[in-house]
Amino acid sequence: MTARPTTRSLAPLNEWTALEIAAAVRAGTVTCEAIARACLDRIAEREPRVLAWEYLDPEQVLAQARALDRGGHRGPLAGVPFGVKDIIDTCDMPTAYGSPIYAGHRPRRDAACVALGRKAGGVVMGKTVTTEFAVNYPGKTRHPQDPARTPGGSSSGSAAAVADCMVPLALGTQTTGSTIKPGSFCGVFAYRPTFGAIRCSGVMESAASCDTVTLYGRTVEDIALHRDVLVGTEPAPVAGLSEPPRIGFCRVPQWPRLAPYTQRLLEDAAARLARAGARLQDAALPEDFSEAEETHRQISCREFALNFTREIEHHWNELSEDLRNGKIRIGLECTDKRYRAAQALAARCRLGVEALFGDFDVLLAPAAVGEAPVGTGTGDSTLASPWSLMHVPTMNVPVFKGPNGLPVGAQVIAGHGQDRKLFAAARWIHSALA
Amino acid sequence: MTARPTTRSLAPLNEWTALEIAAAVRAGTVTCEAIARACLDRIAEREPRVLAWEYLDPEQVLAQARALDRGGHRGPLAGVPFGVKDIIDTCDMPTAYGSPIYAGHRPRRDAACVALGRKAGGVVMGKTVTTEFAVNYPGKTRHPQDPARTPGGSSSGSAAAVADCMVPLALGTQTTGSTIKPGSFCGVFAYRPTFGAIRCSGVMESAASCDTVTLYGRTVEDIALHRDVLVGTEPAPVAGLSEPPRIGFCRVPQWPRLAPYTQRLLEDAAARLARAGARLQDAALPEDFSEAEETHRQISCREFALNFTREIEHHWNELSEDLRNGKIRIGLECTDKRYRAAQALAARCRLGVEALFGDFDVLLAPAAVGEAPVGTGTGDSTLASPWSLMHVPTMNVPVFKGPNGLPVGAQVIAGHGQDRKLFAAARWIHSALA
Numbered sequence: 001m002t003a004r005p006t007t008r009s010l011a012p013l014n015e016w017t018a019l020e021i022a023a024a025v026r027a028g029t030v031t032c033e034a035i036a037r038a039c040l041d042r043i044a045e046r047e048p049r050v051l052a053w054e055y056l057d058p059e060q061v062l063a064q065a066r067a068l069d070r071g072g073h074r075g076p077l078a079g080v081p082f083g084v085k086d087i088i089d090t091c092d093m094p095t096a097y098g099s100p101i102y103a104g105h106r107p108r109r110d111a112a113c114v115a116l117g118r119k120a121g122g123v124v125m126g127k128t129v130t131t132e133f134a135v136n137y138p139g140k141t142r143h144p145q146d147p148a149r150t151p152g153g154s155s156s157g158s159a160a161a162v163a164d165c166m167v168p169l170a171l172g173t174q175t176t177g178s179t180i181k182p183g184s185f186c187g188v189f190a191y192r193p194t195f196g197a198i199r200c201s202g203v204m205e206s207a208a209s210c211d212t213v214t215l216y217g218r219t220v221e222d223i224a225l226h227r228d229v230l231v232g233t234e235p236a237p238v239a240g241l242s243e244p245p246r247i248g249f250c251r252v253p254q255w256p257r258l259a260p261y262t263q264r265l266l267e268d269a270a271a272r273l274a275r276a277g278a279r280l281q282d283a284a285l286p287e288d289f290s291e292a293e294e295t296h297r298q299i300s301c302r303e304f305a306l307n308f309t310r311e312i313e314h315h316w317n318e319l320s321e322d323l324r325n326g327k328i329r330i331g332l333e334c335t336d337k338r339y340r341a342a343q344a345l346a347a348r349c350r351l352g353v354e355a356l357f358g359d360f361d362v363l364l365a366p367a368a369v370g371e372a373p374v375g376t377g378t379g380d381s382t383l384a385s386p387w388s389l390m391h392v393p394t395m396n397v398p399v400f401k402g403p404n405g406l407p408v409g410a411q412v413i414a415g416h417g418q419d420r421k422l423f424a425a426a427r428w429i430h431s432a433l434a
Numbered sequence: 435m436t437a438r439p440t441t442r443s444l445a446p447l448n449e450w451t452a453l454e455i456a457a458a459v460r461a462g463t464v465t466c467e468a469i470a471r472a473c474l475d476r477i478a479e480r481e482p483r484v485l486a487w488e489y490l491d492p493e494q495v496l497a498q499a500r501a502l503d504r505g506g507h508r509g510p511l512a513g514v515p516f517g518v519k520d521i522i523d524t525c526d527m528p529t530a531y532g533s534p535i536y537a538g539h540r541p542r543r544d545a546a547c548v549a550l551g552r553k554a555g556g557v558v559m560g561k562t563v564t565t566e567f568a569v570n571y572p573g574k575t576r577h578p579q580d581p582a583r584t585p586g587g588s589s590s591g592s593a594a595a596v597a598d599c600m601v602p603l604a605l606g607t608q609t610t611g612s613t614i615k616p617g618s619f620c621g622v623f624a625y626r627p628t629f630g631a632i633r634c635s636g637v638m639e640s641a642a643s644c645d646t647v648t649l650y651g652r653t654v655e656d657i658a659l660h661r662d663v664l665v666g667t668e669p670a671p672v673a674g675l676s677e678p679p680r681i682g683f684c685r686v687p688q689w690p691r692l693a694p695y696t697q698r699l700l701e702d703a704a705a706r707l708a709r710a711g712a713r714l715q716d717a718a719l720p721e722d723f724s725e726a727e728e729t730h731r732q733i734s735c736r737e738f739a740l741n742f743t744r745e746i747e748h749h750w751n752e753l754s755e756d757l758r759n760g761k762i763r764i765g766l767e768c769t770d771k772r773y774r775a776a777q778a779l780a781a782r783c784r785l786g787v788e789a790l791f792g793d794f795d796v797l798l799a800p801a802a803v804g805e806a807p808v809g810t811g812t813g814d815s816t817l818a819s820p821w822s823l824m825h826v827p828t829m830n831v832p833v834f835k836g837p838n839g840l841p842v843g844a845q846v847i848a849g850h851g852q853d854r855k856l857f858a859a860a861r862w863i864h865s866a867l868a
Contacts, residue, residue, distance in 0.1 A: 102542065108539050110743075110744045112740055112741045112744075115743035115747065116743050118747075119743055119747055196643065196777075199639070199642065200639070200642060201639035201740075201741040205633070205634070205635035208630070208634060209630065232736075232740050233769070233770035302666075303633060306550065306633045306666050307546045307633050307635040308546075309544075309549035310543055310544045310546075313549065335667070336665055336666060343630075417774060
């Protein structure tokens with residue numbers, strides 16, 4: 001909480017980091033309203049092309065900002081606008097879960113992660129576009145750098161809004177690859193915390209065994225700040241590393257699916273990190289890990305299909321064909337016996353992955369197969385889903401450009417509960433590859 | 435699913451088991467409407483004294499029953515009325531979470547456990563009384579056998595309604611002792627499944643690390659049936675044991691808090707079970723287990739306090755003094771560091787408890803300190819909370835009478851995922867002690 005406005009504060013207000021905004025608001029050098037207006041102006045300019053927002057009312061945003069200015073709010077997120085994925089409940093804005101079934105639905109309560117952000121002085125900018133029930137069927141959002149391409153999903157609007165400097169922070173969720181993949185496609189830091197570390201109360205349950213609230217930002221420090229607010233602890237700066245990290249390089253079982261240029265970018269990055277002083281070695285993933293992708297699929301689809309019993313029974317024709325014939329079909333076909341075997345495999349595999357963190361501070365792995373693809377699909381999530389099942393904290397670090405000049409990320413993974421070590425290592429890796 | 439109407443079907447319809455009702459409805463020997471009317475008549479007679487229901491609309495119940503009769507429903511719960519604790523969302527009945535803040539609140543969706551019950555042919559009888567936000571501050575419900583006494587809480591209405599033959603089944607929840615304790619006080623079977631086995635979607639989140647949907651019934655078989663429906667598997671009969679169970683007798687750290695008669699009842703039961711052929715030995719609980727009660731308190735209070743940020747910020751004066759000065763204060767005082775240490779202890783302790791199930795099929799432990807106390811408090815939950823933290827399946831087996839002729843239960847506990855073994859052993863123990 002010692003950040004001071006830097007030279008970056010000469011940048012347009014909508015490009016300021018959350019740390020810069022909160023420090024300037026507390027110092028009285030900028031108003032919450034000025035920040036909110038700058039973000040609203042950016043959205044007014046860019047939204048017709050990016051389509052990141054499911055719900056946004058500028059007057060409501062300005063009213064929040066003015067109330068904070070009047071109250072002299074000095075919280076850790078004072079005046080910081082944040083986007084909220086539209087599967088996360090808000091008491092004063094609709095929450096439609098990406099489905100026509102719930103168009104206009106008004107929840108009674110704020111999700112815990114929204115209430116904690118407001119309590120810290122944050123401004124809810126609006127609801128960001130999600131895929132249908134946070135699964136595959138895409139919303140309207142387009143990639144900020146190329147409208148022919150997807151921003152990824154399911155946290156499509158949150159990733160695009162942060163990447164496009166509409167807001168400094170946004171809330172997403174990840175059950176499969178819904179945060180790491182859009183982070184890689186859009187070129188922002190994207191953080192999935194240790195499973196269970198951030199409360200999910202008020203967040204649509206997809207598959208509780210893997211659901212997590214996630215965070216987007218344009219710096220590691222902003223994500224760390226937002227995390228501390230949501231965990232309910234005093235914000236602390238991201239620590240520096242006393243020495244370069246021990247990095248385990250993961251040629252994951254999905255490696256052959258990567259675009260050749262993604263393989264080369266990662267191999268090259270590993271070499272550069274080693275030259276920068278990292279003790280980098282290939283990590284031997286546990287044997288079970290090759291089954292983690294399918295194991296995740298069985299568990300998450302079965303839980304989803306049970307959770308959506310009401311919609312399956314009463315709203316079948318309002319569900320997309322993609323959802324009916326994908327997640328729901330797989331989930332209904334998965335027996336309880338198979339589900340329990342999958343849970344047992346996941347528990348075993350977690351122990352095997354955890355053992356790696358005796359030798360390594362973090363693992364380095366692909367975040368996506370390559371650049372954001374052209375078209376309406378949201379891309380391949382299977383670089384992220386095994387780690388979602390492992391319950392370990394992971395982060396997309398935006399470090400590469402693909403052949404079309406579009407972002408490709410590297411995924412950095414730490415041991416269970418080692419989220420702050422993840423932040424330190426991700427920052428080191430980002431600097432070393434910059 | 436082979437149950438036939440037995441001699442018990444000569445009993446009044448409101449006393450029938452769920453298995454008897456569903457079999458008779460499928461056989462066409464009774465209508466759903468007749469069952470619903472019998473339960474409604476019982477409620478009309480007894481509700482002024484027991485006060486188990488937060489919301490009940492007889493016409494709405496009869497409409498559900500008639501629709502099932504018209505449709506010829508043949509599901510595993512065909513025509514079975516069930517109560518729903520009022521922290522579990524229903525799309526056609528209000529859900530007030532036991533708090534004046536949410537009086538009249540109408541959720542948009544059914545919780546998964548409600549939707550699955552309806553899909554199986556069940557009739558939602560109404561919403562049962564819960565304590566405030568499923569914590570301590572009591573609702574209006576009184577003990578069915580003695581209105582001067584509490585039925586226990588937080589699942590007060592569900593336990594009382596099943597005990598008083600108003601419904602054969604009811605949904606509850608347990609984060610601390612909210613199901614096992616009222617089950618012991620009211621003298622019904624009460625089942626807390628393996629953590630994570632029944633989906634919590636649409637259930638108010640108290641503390642996700644321990645929250646579970648729970649079931650009440652007047653027979654083990656009815657609970658097994660309801661569980662199979664909610665787990666999404668084909669109902670299967672409760673298996674018999676090929677030999678008497680290996681039982682580990684637990685003089686838990688809370689043993690000195692038990693009423694002397696409860697200690698004697700349990701000691702005597704152990705001796706009788708051994709005479710009936712059980713291989714019964716004292717179980718050596720892991721050392722960490724003595725900290726499980728306090729560890730559970732820290733984890734559950736901290737998660738609750740974060741989850742209820744909005745209510746703390748905006749509805750402070752509508753929260754009970756008990757809640758503000760109890761769970762919320764403890765939760766806000768618990769640091770992230772302490773919380774994480776508590777989670778680490780819980781994980782260690784789970785491994786120690788799991789190891790016991792190499793030697794034992796089930797553990798036998800106290801369910802409550804004694805009979806339901808006189809007054810408005812809901813009694814001591816600390817016989818249940820350590821097991822809630824352990825994530826193992828447990829059941830209250832109603833086997834004893836205290837000095838006032840009121841029920842006292844025994845708690846039977848199985849290993850993680852061994853819910854069907856729990857059912858078999860609980861039935862054996864119940865028979866042996868009957």
